[in-house]
Amino acid sequence: MIENVNMERMRPKQLLAAIAKCPVVYVPLAPLEWHGPHLPLNVDAIHATAVCEGVAQIVGGVVYPTTYLGTETRRSRQELKDLGFQGDEHVVGMDFPANSVPSMYLDEGVYGIVVKEIVRLLKRTGFQVIMLMSGHGALNHNRVLMRIAAEESDDQCQVVYRLVFSTSNEQDTGSTPSYDAEKDDDSAAAGVGHASRDETSLAMYLCPDDVDLSELPSMTRTLHYTDWGIVDGNAFVGRPTKGYVVRPDDDPRKATPEHGFEFVSSNIKIIADEVRQLLHR
């Protein structure tokens, strides 16, 4: 039988026993967000939750209820140009003008206050390590979490921020990997894209009934970033394709549940190792 790791389903005695065994709590954090017409709004959250639950099953600890909170900010002129826009549009995060529904981004200040309050309550509950586990890649979203981790860590409790994407954890800053011209070649993908092959695959693995690839056009048509709100990781670091279309290797129409399983499993393994190190186990 798989042990329950979800805090909301625990009775007080069970919660205290779980904390005594491993005093770590994982907080999955991601907004409901546009992820193309083919994916549900909770892709980032379902990913963060799966990684938190997977790590808790391996290392121990408790998973706080999935927190559908996140923020975004206005894109700079350069970012807009890299995505194939003119540069003078007002675009917040992945809320591209062609999207049919808006994303649920909180104001950055409000987001920070709410997360800080959750951290305060978790400290009071007796956790010694609080893992803020972000499924959302926005720079300002992650900067807020990094700031809270720094401000709230003390002798009794360590607050740690982590992006749940394996490729981005190489950097302690939590920022999108920066572009290295020396290493530039078409085969090298930079980080995780948005609603592209990786995220579509993880959704096909974690919530297959919620994915509908028939919402995308046939393979004969290229996917323009601006038309679909689907972007490869390279475009986010200033390396868009020539026509501002999704890079073939990152095409969501090439997604498979098997790739999703591998992607999620490797993210679980990397973070489980980090938590073990934190706990010296």
Ligand SMILES: [Zn+2]
């Ligand atoms: Zn996402």
